[in-house]
Amino acid sequence: MIVVIDPAATAPVFEQLADQVRAQLADGRIPVGTRLPSARELAEQLGINLHTVLHAYQALRDEGLIALRRGSGAVAIAPARDLAPLRASIAELVATAKGHDLSLPTLTALIREEFGR
Amino acid sequence: MIVVIDPAATAPVFEQLADQVRAQLADGRIPVGTRLPSARELAEQLGINLHTVLHAYQALRDEGLIALRRGSGAVAIAPARDLAPLRASIAELVATAKGHDLSLPTLTALIREEFGR
């Protein structure tokens, strides 16, 4: 599992981690049944604290995306979705946004607005 | 200026506010030269603290989107962009995402990935 954390970002570290796991669960890079790295292992790999990883894992559990079992770690339970129709749309949208020098915060702000109705 | 704050959201309040102003600056709902509400006025209207509004305003100033002067308040200095090519893409993307029961966090996670941060 590949995850990148930016300590300088405004978003909390546990949220960055949860975000990236969500994306990888959604597109099948993490298939159902996959055992995720243990919190301790992942914390060490990312250079962040154990409790921060647990925070992210618990958020994902609360969303029904993973199951947490004592002794056996975290397991993916969210089925991958068919993102093929989305991939093209996303790539096109992001390319257009970049072409207009639109910042990521501005782009996501516009998307959140559209999503909220 | 219409802004909605969700105190229960994971995103910081000042970020929610900045996001919504960014969107309204981008699409011209807030034209260049417009004087934004004073921090005190907006804080009272939104039921949040003066300094939280100022935090958002200062972030927008650092991005070159608004000018802040004491006595005269905040003024929009970022020209509206041509979002016509984006609008259709955004609407289509969001509609597709909803059709696949994709959550907003997951969708934005995928977009952030594509954008490359």
Next chain:
DNA sequence: ACCTATTTGTCCGTATGTATG
């Protein structure tokens, strides 16, 4: 040009939450 009252952003701490060790 002056004065001054109001408006406005800035600076001082304080409490709570996040992240770490």
Next chain:
DNA sequence: CCATACATACGGACAAATAGG
């Protein structure tokens, strides 16, 4: 579980710009 460091959000006091007489 506790102790520390940093960020968010809040409250009160302050200084500069503005507006009216």
